[in-house]
Amino acid sequence: MEKRGFDKLDHAKLDKLITIKVSYLKGEISKEEARKQIMANYKSITADEFAYTEQKIKDLGFSDETVHKHMDELLNLLEGILEKSSLSLPIGHPLQTYINENTAIKSLLSEMKEFENNPFDKDKWTEFYNKLYQFNTHLSRKQNQLFSKLEEKGFDRPSKIMWSFDNNVKKLISTAKTLLEEDKYDEFLKLQPEVHESILDLIDKEESILYPTSFELISEEEFIKMRKGDDEIGYCLIENPPIFGDILENKEIPNEFMSELSQLLAKYSSLTGQNEILDVKQGKLTLEQINLIFQHLSVDLSYVDENELVRFYSDTKHRVFPRSPGVIGRNVMNCHPRESVDTVKRIIEAFRNGEKDMAEFWLQMGGKFIYITYTAVRDENGKFRGVLEMMQDATHIRSLEGSKKLLSWDDEYKQEDKNTSSNNSNNSNQYGITKDSVIADIINKYPYIREFMPTLSPKYSKILNPIAFNTIGKVANLEMIAQRGNINIDVLISKICDEIKKH
CATH class of the missing domain: 1.20.120.520 (nmb1532 protein domain like)
Structure with missing residues (x-):
């Protein structure tokens, strides 16, 4: 099937439709009159033709809020003539x-x-x-x-x-x-x-x-x-x-960040190899090391440049919100729902004008405490160069008390072993969780445990993948899960029970 695209549409045909819709949105004609004019001029309208007219209405100055409010009405105007396309696509598309x-x-x-x-x-x-x-x-x-x-x-x-x-x-x-x-x-x-x-x-x-x-x-x-x-x-x-x-x-699609960084270096120097030593602000690193550092940060980072385009996000395993390579080069205003755009604009303008240097937010989500900061990025001359977003699951940090000055991995396990001392594995906890409990059954009953597990060990990150979870979650019991994460079974059961108790 040959693709058309907006540039191949019959714009003359659609100008009349745009005029009718604009008159209706302005209140110059009633819904009945708009419908009558459309039916008199058109036998059918395709999905992409409708989409084109909506885009043109925006270009004519109608706000997103106005179009959102009247979207169902605009669709109803075309009832009976809007073609219902049946896409015939290969599996995997x-x-x-x-x-x-x-x-x-x-x-x-x-x-x-x-x-x-x-x-x-x-x-x-x-x-x-x-x-x-x-x-x-x-x-x-x-x-x-x-x-x-x-x-x-x-x-x-x-x-x-x-x-x-x-x-x-x-x-x-x-x-x-x-x-x-x-x-x-x-x-x-x-x-x-x-x-x-x-x-x-x-x-x-x-x-x-x-x-x-x-x-x-x-x-x-x-x-x-x-x-x-x-x-x-x-x-x-x-x-x-x-x-x-x-x-x-x-073909293997290259890492997006490595590719962009290599292109940048190619523009300003001859050093483009992954193992070439680079003089960074404080130290000497290779491209590979830079990439590894970003991948292993305990926080999620995103960078938006001075032109309000997304240029980078850290590819960590524990992302709070999903990201994909498609976001690179995207206008940041389009990365947020309409209701949040004004807030994003206010932050960027305050940073750009030098009025503020940071904005912070926090929220409760799925039993987690999420902390978010936006920081103005400025060069050595104080010129605004963009915004750095940092996002972190601060649930564990928020629960800490007192002080810890000594390394005590073994002591922690011994203490937790003493506290749980095979009680959990003998089904004595109030939730009935034992070493034989299947992880999928636990998560079905307590959904927030799914996001909690990767906080115990990076090896549990696959639980967040719906396909991997559907494959192994229904057969893997906690004893198997504990072995996979190199965690004592009683400690694992205790931590899961503590998390349930919090909720």
Whole structure:
């Protein structure tokens, strides 16, 4: 199928549609009159044609808030003439992966809908919502991967408008999950129709407009590269899709940071090898060492330059929020939901004008205490050169008391062994957790344990990968997990019980 792209559309045909929509948004004509004029002038409108008109409306000065507020009305104006594209894509294609996830979510919603008439079963609803919560991964991948590539094509309406719909869905899922955990069953059940309808509405917008337009604008080579970044964020309710395209099968895509840094050095010096010694501000390091340092920091770093473009993020294993190579070169304003953009603008302007040098935030998320700082980056002459974001899971730091001045690894294990002394492995703790407990069963009952495990050992990071978790989580008991992380089994059980107790 030949791709068209916005430049190949019949702009003359669409100018009239833009005029009608603008008149409607200005209140110059009623919905009925707008609909009448559209039906008189058009037999059909494709998804990418609709997307093009939305982008042009933005260029004419209509705010994102206005378009977001009237998006459903604008879609209703085209009811019956908006073509429903049916994409025929190979398995592994990023768009097909989104569609497969939507199919899985719709199946889950149907199962939940049927269960509403049954006697209330908290364990079953918890199981449903642990699965539904994975939809956040679908949304994060879409925001980081797909939106960034569309912005390069001059189509930033998804970043500006759909992100708000995404956030509404995430908020509804989170609110319902909290009501369930707090045993507020009546409120929980009352919210279910809104959760159901909002997710299906979002899926319809994705499949009617977003995916067909993305297929027209993005090349196959770009989708192949996108597939690499998709793995870094993960998937929702489906198994890891197969590799898509020959490029990924036969060539290794280089580390994004190493590639960018090498290009920068090539511009200013002849030192481009990974093992060449570089004179950094305080010391001498190779490119490989620089990259390793960033990968092993206990905090997440992101750097936005003075032009408000994302230039770097640290590729750590413990990221608080997902990142993928698609974010590099992206305007930072498009990396945040519409509701947060004003705050981002205020921070950057205050840094740029020299009014402030730092802004800090903190939040509670999934049982974790997340600490975030934004620091103004200035050169030796005081000129503004960008913003450095530092993000850290400070839960453990926040719990520390007193002082620790001596190394005491062995003492810690001995003390914890003494405190737990085979009690946990003999099923005497109040949660019934033993060495034979399967990690998937524990996480299904206490979802926050999934994110807690990698804090005990980096070897547990694979638990965060839905595919790896689905593969080993259902068979691995705590004794096996303890051996994998080189942790005493009683200590492991004690730490898990302590984490549950906190919640």
